[in-house]
Amino acid sequence: MQIKYNSKPDKTKRKRAMNISIVGTGYVGLVSGTCFADLGVNVTCVDRDSQKINRLVYGAIPIYEPGLDNMINRNVNDKRLTFSSDYKKGFIDQDFVFCAIDTTASEDGSTDLGPILEIAKDFGENITRYSVFVIKSTVPVGTAQHVTKIINETLEERGARNIKFDVASNPDFLTEGNGIKDFMKPDRIVIGTETVSARQAMERLYRTILMHNNRTVIYTDTRTAEMIKYAATSMLATRVSFMNEIANLCEIVGADINIVRHGVGSDSRIGPKYIFPGCGYGGTLFPQDINDLIKIGSEHNFDMEILKAVENVNNRQKRILFKKLYNYFKGDLAGKTVALWGLSFKPETDDMTAAPAIDTINLLMDAGCNVRVYDPVAMNATKRRWSNVYCGLDMYDAVKGADAVLLLTEWRQFRIPAWHDVKKLMKTPLIIDGRNVYDGAELEDMGFTYYCIGR
Numbered sequence: 001m002q003i004k005y006n007s008k009p010d011k012t013k014r015k016r017a018m019n020i021s022i023v024g025t026g027y028v029g030l031v032s033g034t035c036f037a038d039l040g041v042n043v044t045c046v047d048r049d050s051q052k053i054n055r056l057v058y059g060a061i062p063i064y065e066p067g068l069d070n071m072i073n074r075n076v077n078d079k080r081l082t083f084s085s086d087y088k089k090g091f092i093d094q095d096f097v098f099c100a101i102d103t104t105a106s107e108d109g110s111t112d113l114g115p116i117l118e119i120a121k122d123f124g125e126n127i128t129r130y131s132v133f134v135i136k137s138t139v140p141v142g143t144a145q146h147v148t149k150i151i152n153e154t155l156e157e158r159g160a161r162n163i164k165f166d167v168a169s170n171p172d173f174l175t176e177g178n179g180i181k182d183f184m185k186p187d188r189i190v191i192g193t194e195t196v197s198a199r200q201a202m203e204r205l206y207r208t209i210l211m212h213n214n215r216t217v218i219y220t221d222t223r224t225a226e227m228i229k230y231a232a233t234s235m236l237a238t239r240v241s242f243m244n245e246i247a248n249l250c251e252i253v254g255a256d257i258n259i260v261r262h263g264v265g266s267d268s269r270i271g272p273k274y275i276f277p278g279c280g281y282g283g284t285l286f287p288q289d290i291n292d293l294i295k296i297g298s299e300h301n302f303d304m305e306i307l308k309a310v311e312n313v314n315n316r317q318k319r320i321l322f323k324k325l326y327n328y329f330k331g332d333l334a335g336k337t338v339a340l341w342g343l344s345f346k347p348e349t350d351d352m353t354a355a356p357a358i359d360t361i362n363l364l365m366d367a368g369c370n371v372r373v374y375d376p377v378a379m380n381a382t383k384r385r386w387s388n389v390y391c392g393l394d395m396y397d398a399v400k401g402a403d404a405v406l407l408l409t410e411w412r413q414f415r416i417p418a419w420h421d422v423k424k425l426m427k428t429p430l431i432i433d434g435r436n437v438y439d440g441a442e443l444e445d446m447g448f449t450y451y452c453i454g455r
């Protein structure tokens, strides 16, 4: 996405406002940084990827997030938001330095804390006055204390023991596609600190959001804050996998998962969210956090049995649309043309990380199918990944000559297709609905064969 700033990005900061730098200008860093700027804070977004920063300086927004382009434009023009790849400079004269980088796994599967500890070291080497190092990345329990030790050692080596600092854990609960709303109106803000000064600084920072929204803030120690993040993500993923397993059983015993879901979700102790059956979850968040928590357990000789099952059920679920297709054609898939609607792991994002579409496309290609796809925003990632997948000009172009249409992501524009046109364009009128959004009876009346999940 390309936007045009009214003025040239300017590095002059406004006087007296708080200064924040955010290291890691990905989903979390860019959304949080832009939202903080919109609340009147001077924000420098820093990233080691200088190309990404250069593109941002010239108005190219690296992610799709509804409303973000306008907000970036406004804050760059108002000189509250700047971008830099010189991140050591980003530590000078800052009230807060947020760490929002992505964490990757080391060879043994545990989270590689190396990059975060490097940033902590740079922070210790460069700060010139009291500053708070805030960990927004999802990190193993105990990381904030590790970071504190590194900064203390670095200041000691510098002979700058007189410079005070604090470390806070402020895990992020942003959901891609709802990032701005999640930041401005969060369900809760979790603030983990070990000192009174850190807690007071964080209170000051979040005052604007809290003032207007009457939101819940959970003040705790850093270890508990780190654990809350993992536990929350794991609970959501567990609900999804649990309902997918119930859906699969519904199919076998002849029950209807949509009504089961309604019956279960109307229980006020359970609630309706994250119990929709489908073709599996993806994204960076669920798979990585679950993997991390399983690993944290095993490092302490504790077997996270439920989470292992959650992961296994999800891996199986990502293959379910292919399995339905395979059964329908009795394994005779070579040469069949299959159209996919939706590629991103959920609507309103271009993120295809661990998306069910990836497994599905790979299985289809291995089976010798011709694959045609359409997604409103994730087409570029698809073109880069598979040269032999046909990327449709629109959702109708994608279904031309198809023996089946598989719905993987419930983007709004797929909700009410012009079915008569779809049927005319397809070779075999077979719809496999991975998100249970269509009315099967209506489609069957129009002459389609329809499959979904759990009915």
Ligand SMILES: NC(=O)c1ccc[n+]([C@@H]2O[C@H](COP(=O)([O-])OP(=O)(O)OC[C@H]3O[C@@H](n4cnc5c(N)ncnc54)[C@H](O)[C@@H]3O)[C@@H](O)[C@H]2O)c1
Residues within 6 Å of the ligand: 023, 024, 025, 026, 027, 028, 029, 046, 047, 048, 049, 052, 087, 100, 101, 102, 103, 115, 116, 119, 136, 137, 138, 139, 172, 173, 174, 175, 176, 284, 285, 288
């Ligand atoms: N994306 C989400 O929905 C989400 C939600 C909540 C929490 N989180 C967590 O937040 C963290 C960031 O996630 P994300 O989705 O924004 O990641 P991302 O991959 O979109 O962005 C990370 C950015 O950090 C940069 N980076 C990496 N190492 C760096 C370094 N050493 N110095 C400077 N920049 C560096 C990368 O170039 C990249 O631009 C992760 O720990 C993630 O688990 C993500």
